[in-house]
Amino acid sequence: MKIFFVNDSISNPNWGDRAAATSLKYMMKKLGAEITSVVYEEDLGQSHFKNKPVNVHSNDKSSVSLKAIAKQIVPPILLNIKQKIFQEYGRNTHIDIIPQRWEEAEDRLSYIVANRDIYSDLLDAINNADVMVIHGDGCMTGNGRIPRAELFLAFIAKRYLGKPVIIVNHTADFDHQGLLRFAQNVYPMFNDVVFRDMTSVDRCKALCTGRYAPDSAYYFKPIQKNDWLKVARRTTYFDVWPDIACFDPADSYVCLGGSSIFYYVKDQVDPIAEYIDLIGYLQTIYSGQIVLTASDIRDEAIFRKIAVDLNLPLIGLSTPVQQSVDILGNADAYIGGRWHPSIFALRGGTPVIPITSLTFKMQALIKMSGLNCEPIDALRLSQAKNYIAKQLFSYLNQGNELRSRLSAWAQGESEKAWSNLDYLKVV
Known part of the structure; x- marks a missing residue:
């Protein structure tokens, strides 16, 4: 089984983020899954998800180091969809495909489809996987780019490519109305919703049929x-x-x-x-x-x-x-x-x-x-x-x-x- 893994938080120096992602990837490996593509936590906050120029190779030593660490747990060839704002190239570099408001989601998806050649790395990575696994962790709070990016990537996978998507190992605090709108539209699409605390399960009953499982860091x-x-x-x-x-x-x-x-x-x-x-x-x-x-x-x-x-x-x-x-x-x-x-x-x-x-x-x-x-x-x-x-x-x-x-x-x-x-x- 091929996995598109979203929010590999091993890129975050926080002890808990490293522990949760490391153990979650270990569990996937033990279940026989193969992680074929990865979106790191830092990508969710910074990347525009465009294709890289074919003649440019990453010299980012920190990313190479992170991949080396990840390979100790899961040794596939990983597609690191990483493209920071200052590394953008090509046309329409001012476009951020991650919507700031849910009402922009359909237009952003239409833009991606219309410019599929720019986003083919992302779309092919999702399409080539059997399941998208989103490590929600502690991201689902406030209204920052990271939680919106997670939910929009899930929307792309479900709405455009028809792929199964699950979100696991997370707390959900939707007190911000902006993020709540994203959740109201995306959570019903998930094939499985797994919270790491019972409070989240209780508070999200109106959004989805979620269930509890302890944090992978245990x-x-x-x-x-x-x-x-x-x-x-x-x-x-x-x-x-x-x-x-x-x-x-x-x-x-x-x-x-x-x-x-x-x-x-x-x-x-x-x-x-x-x-x-x-x-x-x-x-x-x-x-x-x-x-x-x-x-x-x-x-x-x-x-x-x-x-x-x-x-x-x-x-x-x-x-x-x-x-x-x-x-x-x-x-x-x-x-x-x-x-x-x-x-x-x-x-x-x-x-x-x-x-x-x-x-x-x-x-x-x-x-x-x-x-x-x-x-x-x-x-x-x-x-x-x-x-x-x-x-x-x-x-x-x-x-x-x-x-x-x-x-x-x-x-x-x-x-x-x-x-x-x-x-x-x-x-």
């Missing part, structure tokens, strides 16, 4: 602590240049993470000051180590400053996914607003103290895991430090009983995550 499992310590206690083991993460994993430690909301409130709050105040308080009541985890570019900018000011270990963005899973899965607790690091933590039985994110996903994850803890306002961490401390010690007092329950639940989610791709079993 595939990653942390190493047992006794086995891990044999190598993890070596000097500089956690240092991934340019960051330094000098801590002893044999001793107690809590991991602190960021939130996607910080991208959108840069002028409303100083997250560095909020975290520094929270950390100062935790250090007066908790005898273990505080480990900063930067799973996204925005978090890294915040935590690098804090790491220097407070001389704290920082697990940086370039840390390998599996090593990040090992660190979070063996912590006393994870305090943060990141979906995938929370999954990494829960996979090892580490309880999560959630802070708010851009969407409802943290509330959804905490509810599914059975933890009784409301997300804390990411913009007012200092005000919530007493509540955070109380919750931390509540978790610590529950000890191995809580950790065993959480790890068993997460193991079950890992096994059920394969159902993201049930549609491929019957095609």
Whole structure:
């Protein structure tokens, strides 16, 4: 079975995007599918999807590197439909085929059909595949180009080429009316809709017959602590240049993470000051180590400053996914607003103290895991430090009983995550 894979988020440095795409591609390979063409996450945001000149070859070393990584998981000849705005050529370069409003979708499709020679790479790649698989991930929110591009590519595949299309492994937050219009028209076309949280399933019942399957990132499992310590206690083991993460994993430690909301409130709050105040308080009541985890570019900018000011270990963005899973899965607790690091933590039985994110996903994850803890306002961490401390010690007092329950639940989610791709079993 040939797959046209949309939103290969391995092109995103975010830990979770890398983990989810890597595991999803591994699952497709194990099911016997062949990924014959790929649209990376960065393409969804930038590409005009035009054909490349035949006499030009990509010198983009980052893309070559990404393909090499992908081939470790799925080794086909990939068609990387990648053409950035500044690499455009030919006629009508000002045309963006991705509509800004749903009402433009038919006209954009008509334009593509009328200029098929310009877009033949894209159309042939879709047509030569048996199924288009869209990795929705956390993209379906707001009204940016990435979610609109995903839905418009699905529209092309269904409306023009009559191809099966499924969207899997995703959260859907259609509070923006513009993206909602896209969803209202495209979601009923999908052959299968798989959400990674039950809140999305409930909220999208009017749009489609969606179902739940756990995030593919549950595939990653942390190493047992006794086995891990044999190598993890070596000097500089956690240092991934340019960051330094000098801590002893044999001793107690809590991991602190960021939130996607910080991208959108840069002028409303100083997250560095909020975290520094929270950390100062935790250090007066908790005898273990505080480990900063930067799973996204925005978090890294915040935590690098804090790491220097407070001389704290920082697990940086370039840390390998599996090593990040090992660190979070063996912590006393994870305090943060990141979906995938929370999954990494829960996979090892580490309880999560959630802070708010851009969407409802943290509330959804905490509810599914059975933890009784409301997300804390990411913009007012200092005000919530007493509540955070109380919750931390509540978790610590529950000890191995809580950790065993959480790890068993997460193991079950890992096994059920394969159902993201049930549609491929019957095609």
